[in-house]
Every structure is written in structure tokens, then in C-alpha cells.
Amino acid sequence: MHVTSRAFKENVRGAVTDPNLRQSLATMKTGFRANRAKAVAALPEFEALRDAGKAIKDHALAHLDYYLERFEERVVAAGGHVHWARDGDEACRAVLDICRAHAARVVTKGKSMVAEEIALNQALEAAGIQPVETDLGEYIIQLRQELPSHIIAPAIHVRKHQVADSFRAHHRQFPADRPLEEPRDLLDEARVVLRDRFLSADVGITGANLLIAETGSTIIVTNEGNGDLTQLLPRVHIVVTSIEKVVPTLEDAATVLRLLARSATGQLMSSYTTLSTGPRRPDDPDGPEHFHVVLLDNGRSRMLGSEFRDALRCIRCAACINHCPVYGAIGGHAYGSVYPGPIGSVITPALASLEEAAGLPNASTLCGRCEAVCPMRIPLPRMLRNWREHEFARHLAPARVRWGLRIWSLAARRPALYRMGSGVTARLLMWLGGRRGRLSWAPMASAWTRVRDLPAPPPGGTFMTRFRTMQGQRRSRR
Amino acid sequence: MSDIARRAILDGIRASLRRGPVPEDTAAVLDRRLRRPEPNVVPAIALGGRAALVSRFLTAAATAAATTTRVAPGREGAAVADFLRAHNLPMAVAVAADARLDGVAAEPMLSVTRRGADHGAPAAEDRVGVSHALAGLAETGTLVLVSGPDSPATLNMLPDTHVVVVRARDVVGGLEDGWEHLRAVAGGDPLPRTVHLVTGPSRTGDIEQTLQLGAHGPRQLHVVLVDDDPAAHGD
Numbered sequence: 216m217h218v219t220s221r222a223f224k225e226n227v228r229g230a231v232t233d234p235n236l237r238q239s240l241a242t243m244k245t246g247f248r249a250n251r252a253k254a255v256a257a258l259p260e261f262e263a264l265r266d267a268g269k270a271i272k273d274h275a276l277a278h279l280d281y282y283l284e285r286f287e288e289r290v291v292a293a294g295g296h297v298h299w300a301r302d303g304d305e306a307c308r309a310v311l312d313i314c315r316a317h318a319a320r321v322v323t324k325g326k327s328m329v330a331e332e333i334a335l336n337q338a339l340e341a342a343g344i345q346p347v348e349t350d351l352g353e354y355i356i357q358l359r360q361e362l363p364s365h366i367i368a369p370a371i372h373v374r375k376h377q378v379a380d381s382f383r384a385h386h387r388q389f390p391a392d393r394p395l396e397e398p399r400d401l402l403d404e405a406r407v408v409l410r411d412r413f414l415s416a417d418v419g420i421t422g423a424n425l426l427i428a429e430t431g432s433t434i435i436v437t438n439e440g441n442g443d444l445t446q447l448l449p450r451v452h453i454v455v456t457s458i459e460k461v462v463p464t465l466e467d468a469a470t471v472l473r474l475l476a477r478s479a480t481g482q483l484m485s486s487y488t489t490l491s492t493g494p495r496r497p498d499d500p501d502g503p504e505h506f507h508v509v510l511l512d513n514g515r516s517r518m519l520g521s522e523f524r525d526a527l528r529c530i531r532c533a534a535c536i537n538h539c540p541v542y543g544a545i546g547g548h549a550y551g552s553v554y555p556g557p558i559g560s561v562i563t564p565a566l567a568s569l570e571e572a573a574g575l576p577n578a579s580t581l582c583g584r585c586e587a588v589c590p591m592r593i594p595l596p597r598m599l600r601n602w603r604e605h606e607f608a609r610h611l612a613p614a615r616v617r618w619g620l621r622i623w624s625l626a627a628r629r630p631a632l633y634r635m636g637s638g639v640t641a642r643l644l645m646w647l648g649g650r651r652g653r654l655s656w657a658p659m660a661s662a663w664t665r666v667r668d669l670p671a672p673p674p675g676g677t678f679m680t681r682f683r684t685m686q687g688q689r690r691s692r693r
Numbered sequence: 694m695s696d697i698a699r700r701a702i703l704d705g706i707r708a709s710l711r712r713g714p715v716p717e718d719t720a721a722v723l724d725r726r727l728r729r730p731e732p733n734v735v736p737a738i739a740l741g742g743r744a745a746l747v748s749r750f751l752t753a754a755a756t757a758a759a760t761t762t763r764v765a766p767g768r769e770g771a772a773v774a775d776f777l778r779a780h781n782l783p784m785a786v787a788v789a790a791d792a793r794l795d796g797v798a799a800e801p802m803l804s805v806t807r808r809g810a811d812h813g814a815p816a817a818e819d820r821v822g823v824s825h826a827l828a829g830l831a832e833t834g835t836l837v838l839v840s841g842p843d844s845p846a847t848l849n850m851l852p853d854t855h856v857v858v859v860r861a862r863d864v865v866g867g868l869e870d871g872w873e874h875l876r877a878v879a880g881g882d883p884l885p886r887t888v889h890l891v892t893g894p895s896r897t898g899d900i901e902q903t904l905q906l907g908a909h910g911p912r913q914l915h916v917v918l919v920d921d922d923p924a925a926h927g928d
Contacts, residue, residue: 239901242901242902243902246898246902247902258736258738259736259737260734260736260737263734264733264734264736266734267733267734271733277710278715278719278723279706279710280703280706280707280710280714280715281715281720281723282723283703283706284703285727289883292883293883293884294883297695298695299695299698299699299702300695300698301698301701301702305698309695349909350899351897351899351900351908352897352899355899355900368898368899368902369899370899370900371902374901375900375901378900398900398901398903398905399905401900402897402900402905402907402908406907406908406909409909410817410909413909414817428727429727429730430883430884431883432884432888438895438896438897438898438908439895439896439897439899439908439909439910440850440895440908440909440910440911441908441909441910443846443849443850443887443889443910444847444850444851444909444910447846447847447850447887448847458702458706463723463726463727463730464726464727464730465730465868465872465875466730466731466732466733466869466872467730467733468868469732469733469867469868469869469872470733470734472868473736473868480898482757482892483753483756483757483832483833483834483892484757484833484835484890484892485892486757486891486892486893486894486895486896486910487889487890487891487892487895487910488835488889488890488892489887489888489889489890490884490887490888490890491886491887492883492884492885492886492887492888493883493886494886495840495886496841496842496885496886498841498842499840499841499842499845499846499886500808500809500810500812500813500814500815500842500845501814501815501840501845501846501847502840502846502847502886502887510702512698512702512705516702516705516706516708516709517705517709518709519706519709519710520708520709520710520711521709524709
């Protein structure tokens with residue numbers, strides 16, 4: 216997994232000064248958040264469904280080996296193949312072997328975060344096979360040679376005039392002066408261009424939202440229909456997915472489906488929920504002749520035995536991302552991982568390494584909104600704190616932070632010293648703030664004061680002294 | 694390679710769970726859970742009398758931006774023709790070979806090509822597709838469509854306009870009821886290759902989060918509900 220989170224601070228600096236990105240992110244509040252709130256309010260059983268969903272995933276994870284074996288049996292019984300991959304390289308190799316066996320030159324792809332995680336497109340291109348993303352957002356970022364910036368809206372950072380620029384540069388078959396101002400024009404053009412690719416591809420690759428142990432089915436949940444054309448038209452359908460996606464039965468899938476679309480886009484159901492079981496049957500007039508499932512581990516079996524196990528319940532709805540104030544300010548690319556936002560900051564260190572993901576567990580205010588909206592009740596703030604502890608214990612935090620924390624903990628454990636220190640500091644800051652009550656510069660806080668004033672503490676002393684005075688007044692009133 | 698990886702992954706899972714393979718008695722319990730699936734939380738919108746379910750199905754489908762019409766048995770063909778005329782669409786339709794659609798295929802106003810069975814797969818030129826649903830889900834206004842010799846799955850996705858005929862008797866409450874229909878169709882064999890749960894026409898919000906109908910799948914979805922259930926009229 217390719218991670219560039221080490222450059223997090225520099226990335227953030229670029230992101231917060233990008234006017235296009237600010238405009239794009241502003242739409243999130245009116246879109247995803249409002250729609251989710253409406254859908255949740257309309258379903259009285261939503262909280263009960265969250266409990267049920269959590270219980271299902273916990274049960275599946277506690278018997279993950281058993282359900283994966285049953286899933287594999289059913290896929291094989293339906294005429295399909297299962298390939299197990301310990302890491303991204305093995306998964307890419309499995310996909311390449313299948314493509315080579317069918318002499319594939321063009322591969323269409325439905326949206327898959329696991330494919331992003333293993334950098335499948337790069338592997339295909341290196342092998343001389345052309346991958347064509349067919350989800351509109353994925354197609355746009357493929358043309359722009361970017362990574363997704365959001366797990367369900369990969370091109371959320373791109374404005375429509377930028378899409379138009381990419382289309383003009385790449386779709387040379389159309390008149391140069393055609394109108395591309397409206398989203399409708401852009402969508403219609405993409406539909407025409409990609410329709411040809413669907414019909415000519417040799418292999419179709421999709422991800423999976425769920426794997427069903429009972430039936431050996433893989434399920435994708437989409438709105439555009441591209442995942443269906445991707446898997447139905449070529450001769451070969453490859454599902455690239457990961458081991459934690461298995462649930463026991465279709466009934467269990469029903470619970471997850473009721474949570475997924477509502478948490479993601481606020482729909483009751485996405486336009487298409489598609490179950491794929493094996494290849495086409497002998498008498499079927501269409502559908503793929505070959506069906507392969509690539510099951511990726513890539514650190515997940517290890518996570519299962521760690522304090523981060525709960526994060527394996529994630530159904531990739533993006534609710535935590537849509538509600539995160541940090542994501543809302545910096546967008547997805549700054550995180551430097553294909554999984555951004557709170558869930559990304561938890562799983563990226565587990566799937567790659569804490570060294571590579573350094574900084575991510577700190578990219579949170581721990582406000583708790585992510586946990587409040589997570590349909591699977593993943594304790595994201597707790598896990599972010601756990602990573603910070605690991606970061607500190609493994610001396611990965613910068614020296615200044617480590618020393619600062621050490622001094623703070625020294626004082627915090629000695630109440631008298633702490634009170635004295637905070638009292639002196641408060642008086643000093645008040646004095647420095649003067650009549651304005653604000654400081655435009657303060658020692659050790661220049662990163663703050665460079666962009667805004669630091670408010671001086673209000674008169675009346677620290678919280679502790681004011682609390683004591685108030686208590687005294689109360690007592691004397693009695 | 695896959696065999697070594699398979700063993701390593703399963704061993705890794707077991708090491709993390711601090712146990713060996715699932716013990717036999719646990720396996721028996723899990724096996725029963727798979728063979729006799731139990732519903733979890735079923736929301737109230739998935740429950741109700743026949744009339745309530747059918748009307749909820751039509752309302753929910755319309756909320757998902759499908760258009761709907763309710764017709765007497767035998768009027769399906771006329772309903773399809775009326776819809777196409779009203780929307781100024783071509784009268785040339787690709788109709789699944791499903792015998793339940795013979796009535797639609799016999800409609801004189803339509804120019805019909807059958808798809809599936811001996812007629813072959815749908816073509817890229819098919820502008821209007823007509824399919825028959827296995828079931829309708831009242832909970833979400835969803836159509837359940839299964840692939841098979843006389844019901845090609847690409848007919849649900851390739852045409853610009855998708856018309857789906859569903860019988861009132863096949864309208865059920867929620868997903869769980871839909872799964873029962875599916876299991877009955879499979880009859881112990883693997884499920885049909887492709888099961889489409891279709892809720893409204895295709896759409897995208899990928900350009901500046903502006904909702905656009907008609908992405909890669911059908912731009913329009915029209916539901917023809919055949920009123921073959923007397924119980925669906927008031928309860």
C-alpha cells in the first residue's frame with residue numbers, strides 16, 4: 216500500500232489555501248450530511264439496526280476462518296474460483312495471471328477501494344494491459360492521474376470546469392467547441408465514451424461490498440450501473456475484495472444494506488444492489504463465462520488480533536469522512552492514503568505501518584462525530600488515541616512533542632505545581648495581551664499567532680481560582 | 694501460490710482469534726445458522742397488509758425517481774405502448790423471452806424483438822428493454838430481477854429506457870421476503886448468476902455532487918404493476 220502521509224503537514228498547507236478544494240468541500244454539508252440525517256430520522260429502527268449490524272460483523276469476525284471457507288466452497292460449487300492473497304503484490308499477480316490467461320488487452324473496472332489499496336491500475340499498465348475506470352468519479356481522476364480523495368465520491372475535489380478541461384484534452388474525437396458547461400453535458404459525453412469500452416473490454420473487474428457465505432455470492436452496491444456493465448459484458452469477471460467483507464447469510468446482508476445506503480448518501484437503497492454468483496449458466500444468454508474472486512488479507516488478519524479489530528466492521532459508507540471537521544477543511548488527498556478521514560487514519564497505520572502513516576492519528580480533534588454517525592459503531596476516537604499512544608511509545612512523535620508531553624505530565628501529576636504554573640502563565644498572557652485582550656505573538660505559539668490572534672485569558676484568574684471564589688461566595692450566602 | 698497464501702491467511706486469522714480451527718460443536722451451530730437463516734431487525738416499513746404493501750411499493754419506487762403505472766391483467770402491452778408514446782420514445786422494444794411477457798410482445802402498437810432463449814443476448818442498439826420482475830419490495834420500491842435463459846441480465850442495464858412488469862401478487866414487504874423468493878427459484882442450487890435489486894434509474898452525483906439521472910445504466914425506469922391481487926385493494 217502506497218502511503219505518502221509523512222508529508223501530511225505540507226499537504227495540509229497546500230489544501231487549505233486551494234480555493235477550488237474549499238468550494239468542493241463546502242457542498243458536503245448540504246449534500247451527504249443533510250441527506251443522511253433525513254434518511255436516519257425517517258427510520259425509527261435505525262439505532263436497533265446499528266446494534267444488529269455491529270453484532271453480525273462481530274460474529275462474522277469471530278468466526279472469520281469458518282465463513283471464508285464456506286464462502287469459498289459455495290463459489291466453487293457455483294463454478295467460480297477463489298484466489299487468496301496475503302498482500303497487494305500477490306493480489307495483483309493473481310489478477311494479472313487471469314488477464315494473461317485470457318489474453319486481455321483492455322480491462323474495465325468498477326469502483327473498488329481494494330483495487331486502489333493494492334495499486335492495481337499501475338500493475339496492469341506495467342503488464343501492458345489498459346485499465347479503464349468506469350465509475351464517473353474514478354474515470355475523472357484516472358484522466359487527471361490522481362488518487363481518489365473520498366471513498367464513495369472519488370472526484371469530490373474536482374470542479375466541473377476542471378472535468379471539462381480533462382474531457383477536452385482526452386476526448387479528441389469530438390468537436391473542440393462543443394458545450395461542456397453543465398454536469399449533464401459532461402455525464403452524457405462520459406456515457407458515450409465509456410459505452411464503447413464496456414462493449415470491447417476482455418475482462419471486467421469490480422470490488423465487493425459484501426460476500427455471502429451462505430450462497431457464495433458477491434454483492435456490489437452502486438448508483439451508476441457501471442459495475443453491472445463491467446461484470447456482465449466481458450467474458451471474465453474478477454472480483455477484487457478483502458477478507459473482512461464476509462457475512463453469514465442474505466438476512467445478515469439485508470441488515471448491512473439497510474444501514475449502508477442511508478449512512479452513505481441518504482438513499483433507502485442505492486439504484487443497483489447486485490448479487491453475482493459464479494459464471495453464467497450453460498443456458499444463460501449473457502453474463503461472464505468465468506468468475507474469479509481475489510481475497511486480500513494485507514494486514515487484516517493481524518488487525519483481528521489487535522485493539523483495532525473493531526475497525527474491521529467498517530462497511531466503507533464514508534459517514535465518518537462526511538462528518539469529520541478535519542476532512543471538511545483539508546479534503547482527502549492531504550491524508551496521503553487511499554483511505555482518508557477518521558477511518559483512514561485508523562486503518563492506514565494498520566495496513567501499511569505507523570511509521571509511514573505518521574501524523575494521521577493526530578489529524579483529528581477527537582470531537583467524536585465520526586463515532587456518533589458510524590453505522591457499525593466503530594470507536595474511532597478511542598482507536599486514534601491508541602495509535603497516538605503507540606506513536607509516543609515508539610518514539611515516532613517529534614522530539615518537541617515528546618518533551619512537551621513529558622513536561623506537561625510532570626506538572627499534571629503535581630497539582631500544586633500545575634496550579635502555580637498555570638496561574639503564572641495566565642497572568643503573563645494577560646499582561647502581554649494588554650488592553651486589547653489579544654496577543655499577536657506569544658512564545659512557543661507562533662504557529663497559531665501567524666494566522667490569527669491568541670485571546671488572552673479573561674480577568675479573574677484561572678478556572679481553579681474562580682471556581683474556588685464562587686464556592687466561597689455560595690457558602691457565605693448560605 | 695494461492696494454496697500457501699490460503700493456509701497462511703487462515704492460520705493468521707486463527708492465531709489472532711487465539712484458537713485453532715472452529716471446534717465441531719461450534720461448527721454445527723454455525724452450519725445451522727447458514728442453513729436456516731433468521732431475520733434480524735425488520736423495520737415496520739417492510740410489514741403490513743397486501744394493499745398497504747402494494748401502495749407503499751409504488752410510492753417508494755416513485756421516490757426513487759421511477760415512474761409507475763397500475764394496470765389490469767392483460768393490459769401490460771398497452772401500458773408499455775402508452776408510456777413510450779407519452780414520453781415520445783421509439784416503439785421498437787426488446788422484450789425478454791419470459792413467457793409472462795408474451796402479452797407485451799403481442800401488443801400491435803409495438804415493434805418487438807425478443808431477447809434471451811433462442812433469440813440471443815440483448816444488443817447495444819436496444820433502446821427500450823422490457824423485463825419481468827421476480828418480486829417487488831415495498832420497503833424501498835425495489836424490483837428483484839434474476840438472470841436466466843429467458844431473462845438476460847444485460848437487458849436491465851444496456852437500454853436507455855427500462856420497463857419492468859411486476860405482478861401485485863409478487864409485491865412483498867422487505868428484503869427478507871425477497872430472499873425467500875430467490876431461494877425458491879434456486880431450489881437448493883446456486884442462486885441465479887445475476888440478481889439485480891433495482892431501485893430507480895441509474896444516477897450519479899460525481900460531478901460537484903449534483904444529482905444526475907441516467908449515468909451508465911437506464912436513464913428512465915418505468916414500473917408496470919399488474920393488478921392481479923384482489924387482496925391488494927383495501928384492507
